[in-house]
Amino acid sequence: MPKTLAEKVYDAHVVRSAEGEPDLLYIDLHLVHEVTSPQAFDGLRAAGRPVRRPDLTMATEDHNVPTLDVLAPIADPVSRAQVEALRANAAEFGIRLAPMGDRDQGIVHVIGPQLGLTQPGMTIVCGDSHTSTHGAFGALAFGIGTSEVEHVLATQTLPQKRPRQMAVTVEGELPEGVSAKDVILAVIAQIGTNGAAGHVIEYRGSAIRALSMEARMTICNMSIEAGARAGMIAPDETTFAYLQGRPHAPQGADWDAAVEHWRSLHTDDGAVFDTEVVLHAADLAPFVTWGTNPGQGLPITGRVPDPAEFADDHERRAAEQALAYMGLTPGTPLREIEVDTVFLGSCTNGRIEDLRTAAELLRGRRIDPNTRMLVVPGSVGVKLQAEAEGLDRVFTEAGAEWRGAGCSMCLGMNPDQLAPGERSASTSNRNFQGRQGKGGRTHLVSPSVAAATALTGRLTAPADLTDAPATAGV
Amino acid sequence: MQPFTTHTGTAAPLRRSAVDTDQIIPAEYLKRITRTGFEDGLFVAWRTNEPDFVLNRPEHAGASILVAGPDFGTGSSREHACWALLDGGFRVVISSRFADIFRNNSTKSGLLTVVLPQADVEALWAAVEAEPATPVTVDLQARTVTHGDTTVPFEIDDYTRWRLLEGLDDVGLTERHLADIEAHEARRPPWLPTALPA
Structure with missing residues (x-):
């Protein structure tokens, strides 16, 4: 059979x-x-x-x-x-x-x-x-x-x-x-x-x-x-x-x-x-979450949804609770949401390719002065590899923090946490209430969206970047 | 684990869907290395920030049956979520749908998770909101939930029910099959890795 x-x-x-x-x-x-x-x-x-x-x-x-x-x-x-x-x-x-x-x-x-x-x-x-x-x-x-x-x-x-x-x-x-x-x-x-x-x-x-x-x-x-x-x-x-x-x-x-x-x-x-579920690759776009579970996501070109538009009672109530927690207003373009912290790391996106993707965008640029960015390799092996490739310097020269390996800000069990009300763009896997620290607000993103967001201070797709890196072409 | 046969208590209506394990008990409360004492983390953010949260209301103090919206227990594999509910005085959680790992963990820790159709959950919510002192009986022998004049059946497979009724721990049951385990080990392909330093 x-x-x-x-x-x-x-x-x-x-x-x-x-x-x-x-x-x-x-x-x-x-x-x-x-x-x-x-x-x-x-x-x-x-x-x-x-x-x-x-x-x-x-x-x-x-x-x-x-x-x-x-x-x-x-x-x-x-x-x-x-x-x-x-x-x-x-x-x-x-x-x-x-x-x-x-x-x-x-x-x-x-x-x-x-x-x-x-x-x-x-x-x-x-x-x-x-x-x-x-x-x-x-x-x-x-x-x-x-x-x-x-x-x-x-x-x-x-x-x-x-x-x-x-x-x-x-x-x-x-x-x-x-x-x-x-x-x-x-x-x-x-x-x-x-x-x-x-x-x-x-x-x-x-x-x-x-x-x-x-x-x-x-x-x-x-x-x-x-x-x-x-x-x-x-x-x-x-x-x-x-x-x-x-x-x-x-x-x-x-x-x-x-x-x-x-x-x-x-x-x-x-x-x-x-x-069976089928998706067409050509229809996909950079995605970000707006709510407090990983299913509450949209293409970055979208707007914060209006809970009233959800037909299902449970989904509507979940959306209302999520927006209240996230401090978001329906109709706001996702690309206008300002973030305080960008976290690049975790078992989802803390491997060498993830760091290379982000470094590519950050090379020769400076992150937004009001935004902090933590770059946390998923393992000591990834850290050593990144340092051998000079990625640590790309991150620090862009204004990001280069850290040791661990779960870090994916979950609030170690010193890397969001403060109450602080908003993050995070390459981790869960945007649950309080996941990254008590009262913290999480938007899940890819490594390239994380890097682009760090540069502008608001949710940004790489294609949205208009400036040329200071050392373009290098 | 503590056997579960039948339980009668009052119920707390938790009208929220997709209650994730980080809400049941946040990660910072997982640092304990004992198996008890997790009640301080149970729904701590909602208990702290929402005066009107169901478990803060005096009429639901002492509830031992939690009646939740669909998709209860999504997220992490932390069995601490079950322990926190048990330590917080709950013996039963009722929902129309549970996350797999949470439900599996509940059967290992002696917390009974009962799946009822959403219509029955709504009826139970209405009953205990109208009269919080309503006694609710969850009978694992008979596989029924009773409140007032209403009795509804629930499904649970015979094997899980038997383990819960007897309070059996799986390791002891598995050790009866040592010969089967050894036979499998003799068949494993030689190229499979060991974790010993390479």
Whole structure:
């Protein structure tokens, strides 16, 4: 029987299947960070259980870490205690940890691919909803809660219900200035923040196949913002080229055997999706959010919507609440919204290509004097690469701040936060109320919109920039 | 986890859709390394900034059943959202639709999530707004929600219901299948990576 990509990976990992019970699924890689693991390790200790496969488990420090003075002890005692708990647990249970200061440290979803630990056809979990990022390689990767973290630590398996299958097909060529971030924001605006509930999304079509691995990761990363259990893209030559030579990628004969298997990981002709969504690449534009969930977005050429125009009661009330929180008036052109802070980073857009895209626009220009811009590489590896390319100097010469690696301003768990009422353009994944700091107001954008916005101080698409860089052509 | 059989209490009507996990408990409250004590973060922004927020109203103090709009629990995988609700005195959340990870976490932590059609949610909202002291009974044995003369059924799969009724933890159940796990491990392709330093 023809199968989808997700079904192939799922079926290859079923340890046990019985009528009336969830399937037991084997987990090939378990990524761990400091926030969602301490209670899981406590559970193991209380029951006297070891970690079944420490060799398939990798931990790092990301959510709580400051991005300034990264080698100093964390000033916040509560954050420090959480990070220290992870260090103690990793040592006690024999798990590899990339701590602050380590060259492999970074956001958990950035380091997995960077190290070559993320490979096609694997099952990957982490106590973090953006684990869907790893699906860009054709892995089945999903976020789990702390009880499940404990379950995977103890058994290397998870009870699972077979997911439903959704195809999101994007055909055609993306217009200039339209990125993976704009594609996924458009998808979420179309299907809603829980529109893919119960489903694994497979992103397909010529526009997806044309994307780099890092752009594919941006798309899969935000699958959870559409409510999906996971997002996947079939592996291809782009995937293999990205993986080859990475520290944990197979080598020699193993590489050949792996690639042969990986080539079979695609949806068969005739396989059936439960739900299908189609977008035309040529119709897409740079997207920004105006509200307080990632589905409340529009092309940047639009205006703040009038809640009265929403037919659905819940959507209308949600829009009213969102505009009240965001301090926005219906009818305002999105490009007239002034921002205080621009955040470039996160597991969505904190990789080297994202930094290159932004640096390209900032080179030879100065950001708006009333706007601050934080540039936060997703990992130490990304930071070192960017510095080798001189991108750090492009950012600092433009007036932006160049920081250490971490989750940073994506979520208010570390010192990088918005003040109450402060407005940001952010390349992260969530514009929920208070997500970037109590009372903070978030507009989700792509890296190029972030850079253009930093230059003008209001939401701006790169095509809107009229000035020539001071060192044009360099 | 604490078994759930049947629960009777008063209900708080939360007339909001797509309540995300950052509203249920913001990230700054996730730094605790214990499994309890998360009630201080529960809906803290709304409790602080909105005097009229449902959980600030005296008539809903002591509510143990939260009746929310559709798409409750979207966003992060933090099980802390379930713990905060439990620590805040809630045993049940009713909504017409939940986010997957939140719902999955609820079944691991002993918080019962009940899916009812939106029309039944609206009727429940109307009933408890008219009379906040209305006792609401959620019976997992019978799979019903009762308020006043109204009893409506809800669906939950037999396996999840059994685990909740017994308060069973999954690790113990899975350990019965150790032989199957070992057999799978013997079949894994040799090229798969380990996380050991390369």
